[in-house]
Amino acid sequence: MRILITNLSLSRNSGSEAVVELLADGLRDAGHQTMLLAPTLGDMADRMRRRGHHVVDRIAEIVERPDVIHAQHLTPCLTALARFPDVPAVFSCHSAFFEVEAPMLHPQIRHWIAVDEACRAKCLSRGIPADQMSLVYNAVDLNRFKQRPPLPARPARGLLLTKNFEHQAAVREACARSGIQLDELGPATGRFSQQLEQDLLGYDIVFATARMAIEAAAVGCSVVVCDARGFAGLLSSANMEAWRRFNLGVGLLTKPTTVENLLGAISGFGANDAAAVSTYFRKAAGDAYFIEEHLRIYDQVLRSDRGLDPDERALATAVWIEEIGVSHPRRRWFHIVKELHGWPDAPELATLLAQSHANSRVLEKLGEQNARTQQLVLDEAVSRAAALGDNPAVLSRVEEQLSNLSNFVDEIKRLYNGMIPLFIRKLLLRARKGAGH
Template sequence: MTGLRVLITNITLAGRTGTEIVVRDLALGLARAGDRPMVYAPRSGPIADALRRAGIPVVNDIAAVPATPDVIHGHHVIQTAVALARYPQVPAVFVCHDREAWHDTPPRLPGVRAWATVSDSFRTRVAADTGLAPEAVQLVLNGVDTDRFQPGPALPPRPRRALAFAKNQGHLDGIRTACARRDISLDVVGAAVGRIVDAPEALLPAYDLVFASALTAIESLACLRAVVVCDGRGLAGMADLPTYEALRHGNFGVGTFTGPVTAGAVGAAIDRYDPVMAVAVGQRLRAEAGLTAWTDRWRAVYAGILASPAGPEDSEARNLALAVHLQTWDPAVAPSSWTAERASLIRTLARLGSGLEPLDPGVSVAATDGDRLALTGFHTPEAWGVWSAQPTCSLRFRPATAFGPGRIRLRLAPFLPAGSPDARLTVTLNGQPLGELSFPGADGAEPRDVWFAVDALDGVTDAWLGFHSTPCRSPVSLGLSADGRRLGFSLIEVAIEPD
């Protein structure tokens, strides 16, 4: 099946964010396969200009799309809905690229016949927003143009030059300190330091070691560089073959982070540098994620939705769905996702000098307290608290003052369906074990308070609590809820109690 007219939507093509790179590579890949990609993005810049030079139409006005598409490849809620309103008979696939951003909310419109994500950790969001089971959300892992990102020279026995990408800054101090201790020269690029790189493919091969996340980590691996997966939100560690599968399915992103980016943790990751392993990981990624294989995966998704039944035409139902969509995203309606994000950004500006809002003495782990805690590996917080979604997850907070010695109190409960084996939960603080809990395999376990003694946290800006579920007698001890979500344990409250 070639010659498909594919309309790709995106919120912008004026920068170099992950979805902008995805749009560029997908459009070029489809064109190489004989298809006719077109792009609709309200704002454009250098990437849009490059696509136009390659003969691919890029328009800022939906009325200027040069031909009726056969299929819509939708990124971002507003732009996908605009395309569906313009072409109500054209089937679409909506692709979620972010676990929290408002613009990645799936539009609930009848023209969307398939849902997809680029990371396992995003499936629960799409499932919750659409009512689908998580397994009904297709996983299409990100690809990389292996012609553009070529292998660099052979890696040395020990790293001499390192490059850190900074879309945020929370990881830079730890990286700088760890590299300085090992006499590794470090360069930093990225929006957070005012140094945007338009052609990373020309820069990456000159480095032995790269600190990056998400699509940039994929690009770095494609150049056969050693990669420590991290950014300002946390650290996953050195990419190697034992961790590759989990990192790849987590898009090398926030869902793979297991701890803070401290100098010690970064140093431990650097010390696992192995040039032979780095090449093996990069070669595997190049074999699996090249542009042709990735484009073919998307073309198979298009074929599937084109072959699926369209359902009865009901213009009244279609009009109602569009009206409800417009009402949902009306800025006058409160709370609206994007207006809530604006309010959150204003709060963020107020606390940039000190990080998270202080936790003193305690806080409920609920949606209203998201500014006090940063959660990884959990489902979206609910009014009462939050459920774990992964076997390993973490919670980051900022003590209000120098803390300790003292105690940390947690209120939590397991979710173990009747007949489940006993389960254990190991708790760590900044990577150091605090203790272990045992949960009996019984249904309806009540919440309980547990206390862990901690030493002083003098000089610590952010504290990371890690939770590691360990089954006792079965490979699976975490239960599935009625809506298909995996639930390990509930976390309801966190408090610090100085002695």
């Protein structure tokens, strides 16, 4: 079987990226051919290419027709559907929060996969038929993530794995008060690892959510499920089965991530209980079952493949383009842009413009004052030079003063450019030109 897998990126080992890698490796090991399409490529793509995977960022580079499209994320999914309109597809929803993950109906998509109960509820809320959806929890590559030696009686080293930073201070303080040496990895920290499976072996307690928390638990670390969105608590043998159904993710984050909550979780650290949790996840979250479930779904889709009405298919594709193609109405594309690039809301943009106007006026006044000061110094310099003749020492001091003033003016300009975004400066320039006409 030939499977085309899409994802927003294959760059820095994010949750969906790790799923793609695990899936592609498992499918290939089972004797199937995989092709991967992602608009953003990076180190992870290079690593997969070195292992023989076909990874591209342009659909034209997919020259063989796939048997099945396994789509993740709306935008690359649309690209694949449009390129191969007669190929049935499966769509995976990895997040109940982000619009770029939220499913949309399309006759080519024959089955949907939710990775936890929260994503399942999201799919149902968007009109996905329950009988065309499967729940397939995230898995762990057990060959890669080995079990660590038994934990100590008290945690000495901790690791924060995070995409967001609002809870970092609380985790740092809780660890400091508990005598835990804390390290940090993830997009919010600016530090990344290409060998997390090796890193985890050296940590006693890990603060994470979702896939990263599952991997840490499988290794045998004690896990506190939390991030900037909220706090669940210490993963234990008492809650592991219930929490597994929510992928150790956002559906569990019902409390705030405070120092007090973190200290309470750390105080529950237990080596024996963490070992029991590890045993459970290595049995329940192994990658063999994960691959088998996906192959079962692909086979089901191919067996139930029916001829599509070309007009129905074309209309559905056009509706997707209306929703996620950039246009003046703020349709789904607008929310996706905000998710991917942090584009501000209109009130935020108005505030930013007002602040930029104020900063611009202050800097312009400073520039005018500096110009007047520079002229005064120049006039004084000319006067002194005339009075003292060609005194080299005096002229040298004058030249130095003028140079300092010039440097100061340049620094003010750099400050202006640094404080005010380029597109705001262009707006201000156009406004000034318009006022001058």
